[in-house]
Amino acid sequence: MATTALRPAATYRTGLYEWLTTTDHKKIGILYTFNSLILFLIGGIFALAVRTELAQPGLQFMTEATYNQMFTMHASVMIFWVVIPFLAGFGNYLVPLMIGAPDMAFPRINALSFWLLPLSAMIALLGFPLGGAASAGWTSYSPLVQAKFSTGPGTDLWIVALTLVGTSSILGAINFLVTIFKMRAPGMTLFRMPVFVWTILVTSVLVLMGTPVLTSALIMLYIDRNLGGSFFNTALAGGNAILWQNVFWFYSHPAVYIMILPAMGIVSEVIPTFSRKPLFGYKAFVFATAGIGALGFSVWAHHMFTTGSVYLPFFSLMTFLIAVPTGVKMFNWVATMFRGKIRFTTAMLYAVGFLSLFLIGGINGAFLASVPVDYHVHATYFIVAHIHYVLFGGSIMGIFAGLYYWWPKMFGRKLNEGLGKIHFVGIFIGMNLTFFPMHLMGISGMPRRIADYSATAGWNDLNLLATIGGFTIAASMLPFLWNVFITLRGGEPAGDDPWEGNTLEWATSSPPPPYNFDHLPPIRSERPVFDRRHANDVPSLTAGH
Amino acid sequence: MGPIAKRWARRAGVVAALGALAVLLSACSDFNLRTAVPPDAASVQGQASRNIYDIVFVIGAAVFFLVEGLILFAVLRYRRRAGDDELPPQIHGNNRLEIIWTAIPIAIVLALFVLSWQTLNTVDARTPTPPVRIGVVAFQWQWQFVYAPDGVRWEDCGAPANKGRCVTVFGTPPAGGDRSKWTPPTMHVPVDETVELQMHSTDVIHSFYVPAFLYQRDITPRKDQVIQFTADRIGIYRGQCTQFCGLYHQFMEFQVQVESKADYVAWLQQELTPPRSPSAAPSASGPAGSPAVSAAP
Numbered sequence: 001m002a003t004t005a006l007r008p009a010a011t012y013r014t015g016l017y018e019w020l021t022t023t024d025h026k027k028i029g030i031l032y033t034f035n036s037l038i039l040f041l042i043g044g045i046f047a048l049a050v051r052t053e054l055a056q057p058g059l060q061f062m063t064e065a066t067y068n069q070m071f072t073m074h075a076s077v078m079i080f081w082v083v084i085p086f087l088a089g090f091g092n093y094l095v096p097l098m099i100g101a102p103d104m105a106f107p108r109i110n111a112l113s114f115w116l117l118p119l120s121a122m123i124a125l126l127g128f129p130l131g132g133a134a135s136a137g138w139t140s141y142s143p144l145v146q147a148k149f150s151t152g153p154g155t156d157l158w159i160v161a162l163t164l165v166g167t168s169s170i171l172g173a174i175n176f177l178v179t180i181f182k183m184r185a186p187g188m189t190l191f192r193m194p195v196f197v198w199t200i201l202v203t204s205v206l207v208l209m210g211t212p213v214l215t216s217a218l219i220m221l222y223i224d225r226n227l228g229g230s231f232f233n234t235a236l237a238g239g240n241a242i243l244w245q246n247v248f249w250f251y252s253h254p255a256v257y258i259m260i261l262p263a264m265g266i267v268s269e270v271i272p273t274f275s276r277k278p279l280f281g282y283k284a285f286v287f288a289t290a291g292i293g294a295l296g297f298s299v300w301a302h303h304m305f306t307t308g309s310v311y312l313p314f315f316s317l318m319t320f321l322i323a324v325p326t327g328v329k330m331f332n333w334v335a336t337m338f339r340g341k342i343r344f345t346t347a348m349l350y351a352v353g354f355l356s357l358f359l360i361g362g363i364n365g366a367f368l369a370s371v372p373v374d375y376h377v378h379a380t381y382f383i384v385a386h387i388h389y390v391l392f393g394g395s396i397m398g399i400f401a402g403l404y405y406w407w408p409k410m411f412g413r414k415l416n417e418g419l420g421k422i423h424f425v426g427i428f429i430g431m432n433l434t435f436f437p438m439h440l441m442g443i444s445g446m447p448r449r450i451a452d453y454s455a456t457a458g459w460n461d462l463n464l465l466a467t468i469g470g471f472t473i474a475a476s477m478l479p480f481l482w483n484v485f486i487t488l489r490g491g492e493p494a495g496d497d498p499w500e501g502n503t504l505e506w507a508t509s510s511p512p513p514p515y516n517f518d519h520l521p522p523i524r525s526e527r528p529v530f531d532r533r534h535a536n537d538v539p540s541l542t543a544g545h
Numbered sequence: 546m547g548p549i550a551k552r553w554a555r556r557a558g559v560v561a562a563l564g565a566l567a568v569l570l571s572a573c574s575d576f577n578l579r580t581a582v583p584p585d586a587a588s589v590q591g592q593a594s595r596n597i598y599d600i601v602f603v604i605g606a607a608v609f610f611l612v613e614g615l616i617l618f619a620v621l622r623y624r625r626r627a628g629d630d631e632l633p634p635q636i637h638g639n640n641r642l643e644i645i646w647t648a649i650p651i652a653i654v655l656a657l658f659v660l661s662w663q664t665l666n667t668v669d670a671r672t673p674t675p676p677v678r679i680g681v682v683a684f685q686w687q688w689q690f691v692y693a694p695d696g697v698r699w700e701d702c703g704a705p706a707n708k709g710r711c712v713t714v715f716g717t718p719p720a721g722g723d724r725s726k727w728t729p730p731t732m733h734v735p736v737d738e739t740v741e742l743q744m745h746s747t748d749v750i751h752s753f754y755v756p757a758f759l760y761q762r763d764i765t766p767r768k769d770q771v772i773q774f775t776a777d778r779i780g781i782y783r784g785q786c787t788q789f790c791g792l793y794h795q796f797m798e799f800q801v802q803v804e805s806k807a808d809y810v811a812w813l814q815q816e817l818t819p820p821r822s823p824s825a826a827p828s829a830s831g832p833a834g835s836p837a838v839s840a841a842p
């Protein structure tokens with residue numbers, strides 16, 4: 001396929017019909033983005049419900065039954081319909097642009113991958129009007145999730161919905177891999193690909209290896225619940241509750257890397273651009289990404305240290321080791337900023353926010369690798385703190401960095417920087433107010449997933465603080481939404497390359513035409529647009545590897 | 546805004562945020578620094594876990610301050626000045642530096658792994674002849690603690706031959722979700738003696754957690770668990786189920802009362818002697834739907 005496609009004669013329609021039927025990877029990427037944003041707000045409302053109920057001891061606002069649905073659906077929505085598809089959406093939008101391709105390899109499968117998402121989200125949320133959504137936790141441990149203990153249609157709808165999400169992910173992963181391996185522009189060797197594309201590549205391998213395991217486990221669970229199966233149902237002979245945990249975490253631990261690697265990729269594009277330097281240690285970074293992917297499949301049982309059913313030293317060692325490639329990346333990012341000339345755009349603020357918060361998520365993760373420490377804090381609020389420093393401090397900060405960074409490319413207009421900075425400050429303060437106290441609740445013994453807690457256990461004020469933080473995060477979303485609204489109606493025109501970017505998406509117009517490029521700059525390093533911009537500079541400055 | 550005004554606006558923002566945080570913290574009535582560290586361990590195993598926790602904490606804090614310091618330094622030191630359009634030096638990497646910052650973390654995590662493993666061997670050590678054995682039955686949403694005499698399995702306490710020879714501790718059930726109408730069961734254990742818990746779940750997964758022992762263990766149906774601990778500090782400690790187990794998960798609290806050997810024996814005697822004193826645990830009937838102990842496999 002020609003990599004310097006000509007503009008087709010057909011008009012570039014943007015009506016509703018076009019959005020519903022599009023196979024353009026950029027439009028699909030934008031659909032992913034808005035679908036994820038809407039579900040981010042819905043999942044956020046569930047989180048606020050949880051925080052509101054926990055503000056004080058005693059049940060004030062909802063019953064246990066409602067509370068259990070709230071935290072179950074908060075986690076399910078945020079993981080399966082926000083973080084994973086948000087990042088997949090960036091992948092959709094950016095991978096063909098970054099490798100100089102006209103589209104994804106399978107455009108119609110790409111559209112199917114997307115449309116499965118709003119469909120499945122509606123199926124999962126349908127539980128609420130039908131008598132109760134899923135309420136066994138996003139981990140849905142058996143036998144609690146079995147028909148005897150989780151009655152009503154909510155759980156079955158959740159299973160069906162997640163099976164569809166899994167299908168969407170698998171199709172998307174195949175599409176990404178074929179696109180990356182078969183459709184790179186001439187000169188775009190693997191080691192000249194932007195780091196973001198590398199992270200999508202490794203993520204796709206993880207999806208391809210892990211998601212079928214979860215999807216088949218969900219089908220087995222459906223059989224258990226509805227057709228008398230005994231895969232995981234301990235009420236029947238042969239049913240094994242630990243088996244569910246093994247297959248669930250065999251996917252769901254790599255899923256954490258599925259949710260963080262592309263965010264790392266985003267940050268690895270933003271930091272070099274705004275430091276005006278290449279990423280420090282590009283190859284080490286790529287190998288660290290691949291290393292996390294490989295080690296990522298040998299640590300799942302660290303979620304099961306307290307079951308008494310896993311070989312502890314092995315999983316402890318692997319979990320400790322996976323901190324190493326993550327640490328390498330952290331040093332690479334910091335070294336990229338060293339001796340740079342840093343511009344603090346909103347995107348860069350979010351990238352630095354990612355570094356400083358994800359660092360905490362990495363360090364408190366090392367606590368959990370130590371089995372005796374895990375014996376104490378497992379299933380307490382310490383875990384809730386850890387996962388949110390990784391997925392909010394890491395993934396969500398990375399996602400917002402990406403939104404502010406690539407919004408001008410997607411829509412031709414820049415998001416307002418002043419509103420963006422207010423958004424950042426609010427979310428940064430709110431995030432720490434919410435999740436830092438959870439460390440303290442956890443180490444003093446507060447279990448997660450409880451609708452109410454003892455008023456005398458010393459958790460009252462920490463919980464109130466976390467609730468105040470939660471509402472701070474919610475309030476910080478208002479300037480963001482206003483920003484999106486006014487920018488879509490007419491923001492500051494961005495031009496093709498507003499940030500002095502490095503990678504190929506900045507070599508085309510904003511937004512890019514269908515099939516992306518009229519012509520491509522020569523690709524001689526991982527920064528073709530930088531090379532073109534500085535082609536006439538002093539050679540010592542632009543010397544590549 | 547000019548750059549100076551901007552800087553002052555930023556400083557004012559930081560001061561306001563810190564001030565708000567300080568006000569919030571000082572308004573806190575039940576927050577104290579005790580919550581910032583794990584509870585003082587009340588068991589030998591818990592103390593071992595606490596020691597490794599402290600080591601991990603110190604190393605984690607050191608890494609945090611080092612890296613966060615580097616980030617802050619880079620952010621403050623290498624800002625692009627207005628009008629400065631010159632490219633900074635284009636540094637692509639440095640092999641020696643990259644090897645160093647790979648090797649040092651490997652050394653740190655390997656050391657932490659070895660120390661953790663050693664501690665784990667202490668925490669999970671088992672003696673074949675624990676002086677006290679207690680059956681623990683977890684079910685939605687309560688605990689039962691069963692004390693059987695020597696030579697009797699706790700599972701057999703319901704058998705007619707063992708009538709009156711076992712002590713079973715119940716709590717009162719959650720009454721319509723009202724926390725105030727509910728008392729958690731209390732497990733009595735002697736101080737300085739190894740206690741073995743033989744734990745069984747009759748329905749879903751629960752988890753036995755006593756923060757003061759820095760220890761939890763899941764109790765999975767069809768996977769009975771045996772744990773041992775040696776409490777070394779007299780007192781009453783909170784315990785709670787940590788594995789989400791359904792509607793009233795939050796009510797699965799209990800207490801562990803660590804007492805002198807004499808007090809423990811006296812308590813056991815009193816529980817075994819009918820008629821019971823009014824202060825004894827209401828063990829005549831379990832919560833509605835609670836399993837008879839003899840029904841346990």
Ligand SMILES: [Cu+2]
Nearest residue numbers: 751786790797
């Ligand atoms: Cu429980």
